Amino acid sequence: MRLSHSHPVRSASCDDPNLLGAAGLVPVMSLAEQCGISELAHEHLAVPTERGSNPDRKVFSLVAGMVAGADSIDDMAVLRHGAMGRVFDHPYAPSTLGSFLREFSFGHVRQLDAIAARLLSGLHARTPVLAGIDGPVMVDIDDSIIEVHGPAKQGAGFGYTRVRGLNSAITTITTAQVHR
Incomplete structure (x- = not known):
């Protein structure tokens, strides 16, 4: 038996304002915040254009998007679906994050590397993996x-x-x- 005249689903999204499509994101990003991801980005990342404002919030959004499964700038829209806007304050549009990343040079990548190293130290201090x-x-x-x-x-x-x-x-x- 076959269903006639139907098209396969090409994409699906969680748009119910009361549901989170990636609920596991909340504890992961809470741990990242406890480890100082926002403070580290604010202190160690300098993008001197208007697109570089609020680097701490933009780095937080990019990390959250990657944790939620985003593979591209367009996929960062996962942070704006469903109840994400109530869990995370003012998630950025994918185009805003893309403009931010396009301003990066090799030096900015090195700054992110320094942030990642310090974040790893923060994770070690807050988790018992190596106790x-x-x-x-x-x-x-x-x-x-x-x-x-x-x-x-x-x-x-x-x-x-x-x-x-x-x-x-x-x-x-x-x-x-x-x-x-």
Whole structure:
């Protein structure tokens, strides 16, 4: 049996003003805020044009969008759907975030790198992942692509390797201590 005269759904969005499409975003971004993401961006990121105003709020929005699954500037619209406007104060439009990012140069990327390093230190201070480990710790984060063969696989896409796949990050923590 087949349904006649129908078109497959091309996209779906959460527009109910009482629902969050990405409810897991709230605790993640709350932790990021506790670790100082906004203060770090305000202190260490300087974009000297009018598009560079409020870098702390724009970096927060970009990180939230990536955590919510945004793969492009247009996908940042996920932050403006449903009840997101009630959970997060005044989410930026994707075009505003795109204009902000277009002002970046190599120096701005280095500033973001400094913010990320300090944010990682803040995460270490607030989470028990490495509790009880004394001495140096090496964290190795590797990008990996898991090849898929069907074009309908959710989240699959072509990256720099030109292979259709799912992108994953594999993390290894190495210490001098032996845990038994």
